[in-house]
Amino acid sequence: MSFNIALSGIAAAQKDLNTTANNIANVNTTGFKESRAEFADVYANSIFTSGKTAVGGGVNTAQVAQQFHQGSLASTNNALDMAIRGSGFFVTSSGVDSKDLSYTRAGEFKVNAGNYLVNSAGDYLMTFPVDTAGTSTSVSLTTTQPVKIPDTAGSPQKTNNVGIQLNLDAGGGTLDPAAFDPNDPSTFNNSTSVTIYDSLGEPHVLTTYFVRPNDGAYTGSSNWVAFYAVDGNPVDLGGTAGTYGTDTTGDGNADSTGTAVTSGGWKGSVLTFNDTGAYVSSDPGVITTEQLGVGGANVLGAGTDGTQAITIAFNNPTQYASAFEVTQLSQDGTTVGRLTNVEIGEDGLINASYSNGTTVPLARVALARFSNEQGLTQVGNTSWKASIASGVALAGEANSGTFGSISSSALEQSNVDLTTELVDLISAQRNFQANSRTLEINNTLQQTVLQIR
Template identity: 75%
Template sequence: MSFNIALSGIAAAQKDLNTTANNIANVNTIGFKESRTEFADVYANSIFANGKTTVGGGVTTTQVAQQFHQGSMQFTNNALDMAINGGGFFITSSGVDSQDFSFTRAGAFKRNQDGFLVDSVGNYLQSFPVDKDGNSTSVSLTTTKPIQVPDTAGSPIKTGNVDISMNLDSTQEAKDPALFDPNDSDTFNNSTAITIYDSLGEAHTLTTYFVRPQDAAYTGESNWVAFYAIDGKPVNLDGGAGSYQTDTTGDGLPDSTGLAQNAAGWTGAAIKFNSAGGYVGTDPAVIKTEALGVGGADVLGPAADGAQTITIKFDNPTQFSEKFNATKLSQDGVTVGRLTNVEVGADGLISAQYSNGSTVPLARVALANFSNEQGLTQVGNTSWKASLASGNALAGEANNGTFGSIRSSALEQSNVDLTAELVDLISAQRNFQANSRTLEVNNTLQQTILQIR
């Protein structure tokens, strides 16, 4: 009997040593959770035995229980490195269409050759689908899907509208619009430019030139003239030049009307302000360019849509006594975007940024929780699978309810306390030695008995 007790103690001490050694070996394993060996005594009794004098039968290992407390954060320069600050597990699958899920706290993800986010062994990170505003459309484990980050964003969209807002300096010197020449800065007062796109996504530069005609003394309404060029080539307005009022005598009354065009027939629009510098309107009321392709301005390539026109809208410009300042320049065209950056929010929303200025919400990282984490089955690669003991996985969004937040550019380190493990190692070694000594003493006693004559 005492042999068996000593052997059970040696086996328990060996199990404790193995567990401690495994913890120490994984002290630098990302997402690793330390284990603790739990023991119970062996005790057998019957209804006819004297319980007061019965000796226990040794020790047995009841469980090697993993401890899921939080590990410390290690910060990195990779946005696809993720750590969960709080409860929850990342969900991974072995294939794009697989529903065989594994769960992990190791968030070292990267893009594979197809643009999917995978871990070090190629398992696919799962996510909830989102709409164009980044809101989750479903929060269910069965609807999760792998996350793919495209290299490009969308198809080209030609520019149709340009919005401009600015202040035109009321104190600037007046000039004659008929003498306007874009190559001579003395013939215009100010200019501003914006990038626009044709139907193929090719970029062009739309430049607006502002000329202040001889109407500054008129206190009822004053005017400016705007001329347009694309890539340095003149672009006329659909419907011809607008008109502006002038006061050449300085009596405060308009005495003539001029056309917004230069000597070469280059047409422009008149921008009208009241005596307080507030925006009144334009002439023509809708500023629209002629066709930009062959047969029109001929400023686009031969393969682009030649019928493209651009409508220019002024968004409450002002004419104050301060320097020229463009406060708004926007357009609605888009070129093909190349991936420039990926961001992951605390709520798990993954957004891709592209070279065309667009930001596209791609997916929301899915997390899972369990009623009994210690009931999870280890499968290696710092991953677990659900079991009857753990209960079914409950999926949810990060930073919501019992689910922790996601830290991008960070990894959760092993939660092993190396100092404590070294102390446990010494304790387990002493335990092993003590049980070995017990076995040795039992052997000596039996030898003594066998030598009795």
């Protein structure tokens, strides 16, 4: 009996040594969770056994339990590296269409040949689908899918609308709109430009010229004339030219109400301000250019949508006695964009930025947690699978509820404390030696018994 007790002690000490050695071997493994060998004593039970005289039968390994406390985070230069600060696991799949899910804390992700995010083992990072605003449309493991990083931002979109917000200098000089010439800066007060796009994504420059008429100001009202050009070519309005009242007699009152804004082949619009410099109205009320690819303009290249026209909205412009200043320029067209950056937020939202200035939400990193983490089944590559002991996986978004937040450009290091492991190694070695000594003494006693005559 004592031989078996000593042998169980040696086996337990060996198990402890193996567990400690494995912890030490993985001290630099990203996302690794240290293990602890847990032992239980062995006693034979019977209804006729006397508890006062029972001698134990040795030791048994009850469990090698992994410890899932947080490891320290190390910063990296890779935006696709991720670490979970708090509870939760990344969800991975072995194939694009596979639902054989694994769970890991190692966030060393990269882009494979198919532009999917994968880990070092080639498993796909699973994510929740999102809408164009970045809101998750489903938070369920059954709807998770691998995330693909597109290298282009879709098809180009032609510009339909341009927004301008600015201040026109009330102290500037006055000019004759009929003498306007875009090649002569002395014939206009100011100008501003914005890049627009045709239906093929080709960029063009829309320039707006501002002229303060020498007869367009009178009691309580001031007018400005705006002319438009694309790539330096004059662009008329889609309808009639704007009109403004004039003070031709100099008495401070408008004595003519229908002066059309024309200059050579140019038709312009009119902006009207009150005596406090606030915007009152425009004429036409909706400023839309003529069709850019046909007719008189014809400023777009072959193969484009020739019916394209630009609606120009002046967003609360002002006329103050301060320098000309453009505070906002916007347009709704895009060209084909090339991928320039990928960012991952604390909530797991993956955004792709492109060279055309667009930012597209792609997906949200899926996290999972378990009622009993120590019940997970180890499958290698710092991954686990759900089991009966762990319970079913509960899915959720990062930085919400009991789920931790995601740190981009960071990795969770192994939670192994090397100093503690070295002490445990010495302790396990002493236990092994002591049990070996017990086995040696038992052998000596048996030899003594056998030598009795």
